[in-house]
Amino acid sequence: MRLLFIYFYKDFGTFEKGSIIHLSKKYKFTTDEKKSTENRFYFKKEENLNFIEDFYSNNIDIGVLIGENGTGKSVLLNSIRDKNNEYSICVYEEENGFYCFSNQKEIFIENQKITEKELNYIYYTSLIDAFDNDINDKYNISNRAFLKKHDEKNLDIKLSLIENDDIQKYFKMEQKINYDVKINGLK
DSSP, rough: OOEEEEEEEEBBBOOTOOOOOOOOOSEEEOOOOOTSSSEEEEEEEOTTTOOTSSSBBBTOOOOOOOOOOSSSSSHHHHHHHHHTSEEEEEEETTTTTEEEEESEEEEETTTOEEEEEEOOOOOSSOOSSSSBBBGGGGGGHHHHHHTTTTTOOOOOHHHHHOOHHHHHHHHTSSOOOOOOOOOOOOO
């Protein structure tokens, strides 16, 4: 499975309506503005002739999201995970076929209708994020999902269950700690 692109059909977060965020270098997609309507989106596909299939290994395509705070990295990840997504479409390739998951939108690539299919993925983060609309909870192994399974327990017990020093330190920051710092001259 290879994530290809996310198309924002509405303004959302840092992304303007009409933005295409490519997640793979295999193809370049552009919107066919003349054919696209409010509920039907047409895309043109251009193959990257310099793309090397299986460069990393068989069936592995590595992509990296980097950027300063506030540039939209979390918006991109959440647009893939959001079961109430009414702002974007995600298109992926699997076994040489194109698939999408969207909210009642029809997607066409080179005039061929794309099948809507659930995306299976594993989600993990050590952070306890505020996002709680995961489309695929069966593979959510994040700390937040773990804590939700233990709602009846008090916070101290939950934190000891995750055994994450950073989270425990965060909640203990209310305690004032004084540090004596000695600075020796540089030699």
